[in-house]
Amino acid sequence: MARTEPRTAANQLKCPVAVEDVDLFSPGAQEHWYEAYPILHANSPVHRIPGEGAAPGTDGFILTKYEDILRVVRDPDRFPPGLTTPPKPNPDGTMPQMNAMMVSIQSLRPNEDLWRAHKAELTDPWVGTGATRHHDMIGDAANGLIDNWIDNGKVDFVNEFARLLPQIVMANVLGFPHEDIPRMEMWGGAQVMAFVYGHGHRNLLTPEQTEEQMRLLAGFKEYVADWVTEKRKNPKDDMISWLTQVTYGALNRKLTDTEINGIVYAMMIGGLETTQYAMAEQAQLFCEDPALYQTVRNDRSKLRGFIEESLRLRSPTQGLSTRTTIQDEEFQGVKVPAGSLLHMRWAAGNRDPEEWECPHDLQLDRKGVTRHLTFSQGSRSCPGSGISRQEQLIAWNVLFDRIEAMQYGEGNTFEHQPGIMLGLFKLNLNFKKAG
Numbered sequence: 457m458a459r460t461e462p463r464t465a466a467n468q469l470k471c472p473v474a475v476e477d478v479d480l481f482s483p484g485a486q487e488h489w490y491e492a493y494p495i496l497h498a499n500s501p502v503h504r505i506p507g508e509g510a511a512p513g514t515d516g517f518i519l520t521k522y523e524d525i526l527r528v529v530r531d532p533d534r535f536p537p538g539l540t541t542p543p544k545p546n547p548d549g550t551m552p553q554m555n556a557m558m559v560s561i562q563s564l565r566p567n568e569d570l571w572r573a574h575k576a577e578l579t580d581p582w583v584g585t586g587a588t589r590h591h592d593m594i595g596d597a598a599n600g601l602i603d604n605w606i607d608n609g610k611v612d613f614v615n616e617f618a619r620l621l622p623q624i625v626m627a628n629v630l631g632f633p634h635e636d637i638p639r640m641e642m643w644g645g646a647q648v649m650a651f652v653y654g655h656g657h658r659n660l661l662t663p664e665q666t667e668e669q670m671r672l673l674a675g676f677k678e679y680v681a682d683w684v685t686e687k688r689k690n691p692k693d694d695m696i697s698w699l700t701q702v703t704y705g706a707l708n709r710k711l712t713d714t715e716i717n718g719i720v721y722a723m724m725i726g727g728l729e730t731t732q733y734a735m736a737e738q739a740q741l742f743c744e745d746p747a748l749y750q751t752v753r754n755d756r757s758k759l760r761g762f763i764e765e766s767l768r769l770r771s772p773t774q775g776l777s778t779r780t781t782i783q784d785e786e787f788q789g790v791k792v793p794a795g796s797l798l799h800m801r802w803a804a805g806n807r808d809p810e811e812w813e814c815p816h817d818l819q820l821d822r823k824g825v826t827r828h829l830t831f832s833q834g835s836r837s838c839p840g841s842g843i844s845r846q847e848q849l850i851a852w853n854v855l856f857d858r859i860e861a862m863q864y865g866e867g868n869t870f871e872h873q874p875g876i877m878l879g880l881f882k883l884n885l886n887f888k889k890a891g
């Protein structure tokens with residue numbers, strides 16, 4: 457999907473200096489998220505957004521404290537996640553249209569136990585704990601991309617590496633041919649449209665945007681359905697083939713075509729762009745501190761710590777409004793009535809000074825380094841964290857092997873795309889090829 461042009465200085469928000477200035481959601485807010493978080497922590501750690509709840513007359517609340525966010529995500533019974541709430545009928549009695557992912561959530565994992573089983577049985581073997589099976593494939597994909605520009609001494613790291621690697625990896629995992637990657641990119645872009653172009657903390661699309669989203673997604677369901685049919689007949693070594701064969705133990709049955717279609721939708725919505733953002737932030741951290749690049753390059757045992765700290769410091773998904781209150785609650789002394797919509801600001805919790813010593817510093821040997829909120833925590837946490845971590849780990853190992861040193865190149869604006877993800881449009885780097 458075509459991206460909008462970077463915004464100019466003229467339409468950026470001013471840097472906040474007081475809580476009244478804080479606005480995390482207006483166009484341009486991306487440029488000052490990390491100035492806003494300490495202000496919220498100090499003055500309004502549970503920040504009310506009047507009238508911005510899920511239903512009319514209710515409010516939204518931004519949670520920025522690590523302990524509050526953890527409490528919410530670890531207790532899905534008390535703070536129900538929106539994704540599993542069954543859809544309500546329209547005023548005229550008809551049911552709202554649901555995409556295949558929503559349909560498959562209702563049939564395969566409508567409650568907590570099945571959510572866990574779904575992860576353990578259906579996604580973990582491919583993109584979770586079992587993601588190590590893709591080690592060589594990811595390394596080959598990373599090397600293949602680097603071959604395209606290694607002799608140039610410069611690269612747009614976003615558009616010639618970080619965006620492309622997860623696309624190739626997910627095409628291989630799912631079993632889609634590489635010539636279809638441009639279509640996958642378009643469909644993936646349409647699926648995440650609300651998180652990029654949506655309005656406010658609820659990521660609301662206008663009716664025109666929704667229409668555009670539907671137009672762009674036309675053909676996706678049929679495309680996946682055709683592959684499901686083909687792979688049922690001629691299974692190969694890929695996730696879709698496997699899903700056509702597997703018995704889902706928790707329900708003691710095979711999956712329907714629509715359910716597989718829904719799982720593929722979920723893999724694409726989560727798996728394409730997020731890891732791109734992580735790797736682009738990591739490259740910036742290295743350019744900002746060239747000695748850090750050398751330290752990790754020379755001692756690869758430090759790479760895992762670097763990746764976790766970068767995910768904590770520069771969270772790709774900054775926040776999501778995906779939990780509600782079903783009874784009156786209190787966080788940090790602030791009363792949050794039943795029926796409120798909670799915006800979990802993962803990125804702010806990751807810099808909470810009450811949880812993290814020197815929260816803004818990257819510490820390679822930080823204790824409990826994986827307890828950050830970037831993938832959320834608990835049973836509902838990101839099912840693709842395993843493959844994302846694998847991609848980052850392998851990508852940097854390959855980059856270290858082939859690149860001796862890197863620095864910022866010419867023409868960077870460091871402007872971020874709109875929406876809730878921390879994403880640069882481009883990142884020009886100059887580098888010295890390893891001898």
Ligand code: HEM
Nearest residue numbers: 583722726727730731734772773831832836837838840844
């Ligand atoms: C750096 C990369 C990534 C980040 C920061 C990230 C972050 C997140 C977060 C914060 C959630 C919400 C969890 C909650 O509500 O408690 C989530 C959910 C999800 N993620 Fe990721 N994610 C990443 C990569 C991936 C990948 C690679 C995939 C797929 C291969 C994926 C698939 C999903 C799915 C399907 C969900 C929805 C929950 C579910 O259906 O079980 N994510 N992710």
